[in-house]
Amino acid sequence: MANRPAPWISRLYLGTVAALALTGMAQMPIFKRYYIADIPGLGWLADYYLTNKLHYGLAALLLALCGFALARWLLDWRRRWRLTALGRTRVLFLAGLACTGGLRVLKNRPDWSFDPFTVMLVDWTHLGFAVLLGLAALAAVVAGRSAFARPRG
Amino acid sequence: MSLTKKTVLSRRGFLRALGLGGLSVLAPAAVQARAKGSEHELATLLDLSRCVGCGACVAACRQGNAPKFPEPVKPFPAMVPARSKPEDWSEKREVDDRLTPYNWLFIQTAEVDWKGERVTVHIPRRCLHCVNPPCANLCPWGAAGKQDNGIVRINDQVCLGGAKCRDVCPWKIPQRQTGVGLYLKLLPRFGGNGVMYKCDRCHELVAQGEQPRCVTACPFGVQSIGPRPEMIERARALARDMDGYIYGLEENGGTNTFYVSPVPFDLLDAALAQAQAKGPGRPHLGTVADSMADESNLAWATLLAPLAGVAAGTLGLIAGSNKDKEDGHGE
Ligand code: SF4
Ligand code: SF4
Ligand code: SF4
Numbered sequence: 001m002a003n004r005p006a007p008w009i010s011r012l013y014l015g016t017v018a019a020l021a022l023t024g025m026a027q028m029p030i031f032k033r034y035y036i037a038d039i040p041g042l043g044w045l046a047d048y049y050l051t052n053k054l055h056y057g058l059a060a061l062l063l064a065l066c067g068f069a070l071a072r073w074l075l076d077w078r079r080r081w082r083l084t085a086l087g088r089t090r091v092l093f094l095a096g097l098a099c100t101g102g103l104r105v106l107k108n109r110p111d112w113s114f115d116p117f118t119v120m121l122v123d124w125t126h127l128g129f130a131v132l133l134g135l136a137a138l139a140a141v142v143a144g145r146s147a148f149a150r151p152r153g
Numbered sequence: 154m155s156l157t158k159k160t161v162l163s164r165r166g167f168l169r170a171l172g173l174g175g176l177s178v179l180a181p182a183a184v185q186a187r188a189k190g191s192e193h194e195l196a197t198l199l200d201l202s203r204c205v206g207c208g209a210c211v212a213a214c215r216q217g218n219a220p221k222f223p224e225p226v227k228p229f230p231a232m233v234p235a236r237s238k239p240e241d242w243s244e245k246r247e248v249d250d251r252l253t254p255y256n257w258l259f260i261q262t263a264e265v266d267w268k269g270e271r272v273t274v275h276i277p278r279r280c281l282h283c284v285n286p287p288c289a290n291l292c293p294w295g296a297a298g299k300q301d302n303g304i305v306r307i308n309d310q311v312c313l314g315g316a317k318c319r320d321v322c323p324w325k326i327p328q329r330q331t332g333v334g335l336y337l338k339l340l341p342r343f344g345g346n347g348v349m350y351k352c353d354r355c356h357e358l359v360a361q362g363e364q365p366r367c368v369t370a371c372p373f374g375v376q377s378i379g380p381r382p383e384m385i386e387r388a389r390a391l392a393r394d395m396d397g398y399i400y401g402l403e404e405n406g407g408t409n410t411f412y413v414s415p416v417p418f419d420l421l422d423a424a425l426a427q428a429q430a431k432g433p434g435r436p437h438l439g440t441v442a443d444s445m446a447d448e449s450n451l452a453w454a455t456l457l458a459p460l461a462g463v464a465a466g467t468l469g470l471i472a473g474s475n476k477d478k479e480d481g482h483g484e
Binding site: 027028029030033034035048049052053056057059060061063064065066067068069070071072075076098102105106107108109110111112113115116117119120121122123124127 | 188189190234236237284285289290291292293294295296297298299300301306308311315316317320321344406407444445447448449451452454455456458459460461462463464465466467469470
């Protein structure tokens with residue numbers, strides 16, 4: 001069916017989110033401490049600047065994908081599909097991640113500055129949404145309902 | 154001189170705000186954005202030709218900031234895995250020839266041959282308060298931040314001591330003390346390792362319109378502090394007058410500390426290396442490219458990516474439906 005979300009969208013989504021989770025975790029000083037960066041081929045996980053730039057690039061990919069899905073949803077898919085409860089939950093968490101992540105990206109520019117308290121709240125909220133998205137994804141897999149949407153009717 | 158007043162974050166205020174829900178940050182009122190490097194930021198100018206290395210500034214810093222120094226709980230929690238070592242300066246508080254959690258300023262001395270003379274240059278070293286500080290930008294926990302007035306601070310109530318700020322700082326400025334801070338209340342054996350300390354530009358004095366201790370303590374008027382644009386002008390004028398050189402204006406994309414020296418800084422840096430006066434806690438004077446340059450360039454691509462996605466989604470659909478119509482498959 002031409003209007004069914006193509007499988008490449010879920011594959012790209014899953015791959016990008018997994019890579020974002022990895023590079024996001026790499027922002028914390030844990031991969032070196034726990035010997036993970038010692039595994040041959042994984043040394044780059046301890047390079048904060050590199051993983052941060054990868055996180056930016058992957059976020060751009062995910063945000064583009066979200067924009068694509070949003071446009072398709074509004075113009076087309078929603079007539080045939082509806083979001084599941086877990087789908088709606090994850091969309092909410094993704095939106096939270098995108099907003100807080102966007103603020104962090106702005107804050108890192110030389111022309112933007114937020115006060116330290118705002119920065120801390122944004123950081124904690126971003127981290128919180130990442131954990132919540134992970135839990136929601138886990139719940140969806142465990143419940144055997146990993147699809148965001150199902151056909152109407 | 155008018156100095157910007159700053160809201161100091163209390164621990165109770167912090168917890169209360171968290172209780173209100175992190176989402177409140179998305180309210181526009183909470184997001185007070187202001188361009189970095191603006192006239193609201195304070196910069197210091199250090200005329201190195203005047204510094205005699207007496208150490209009065211170091212003594213004033215140590216004495217005045219002593220109430221902020223860590224009082225670690227011992228014994229330290231045994232850390233897992235064993236490769237994570239505690240860093241303990243609490244028994245070496247007297248050390249004043251390098252940066253430590255108990256010494257946020259020290260004097261480096263370089264001897265160089267310049268213009269046919271042997272010249273000795275003393276350089277008071279501490280955090281440079283970068284305009285776009287990687288220590289604050291990359292702190293994953295929001296513990297390091299930059300205030301409106303340009304002061305870059307590490308919040309000792311929140312810092313977990315993972316030392317990422319030190320790793321990403323081009324001068325490796327922040328110093329760790331184990332056995333203090335929030336990590337003790339979380340998972341002390343498995344995450345965190347204390348609190349990071351560095352010069353906070355005497356923020357509580359600056360908030361009251363006063364000058365930092367090292368500035369006022371100097372008998373030779375080596376340091377001055379003021380609005381960034383004015384201090385840039387003064388640094389340039391001073392460098393012109395002494396036929397000298399500036400460090401800190403361009404380094405790491407710009408800092409709020411301008412050293413002016415009669416001797417080129419690459420010579421000073423080489424002399425420090427030769428004297429083995431560089432290393433942990435003893436920062437270099439080498440050239441530093443803007444650490445955040447790539448992120449700054451990537452930022453707009455990341456922020457505009459959703460629009461590109463929407464455009465691709467919309468245009469693709471229109472193109473698809475036109476094709477369907479041409480092929481006679483339209484609904
Ligand atoms: S800056 Fe002033 S107080 Fe500090 S060592 Fe130099 S001359 Fe002494
Ligand atoms: S000198 Fe280092 S510690 Fe100081 S603001 Fe710059 S990056 Fe941060
Ligand atoms: S500004 Fe204050 S904290 Fe920083 S070196 Fe000077 S006296 Fe120490």
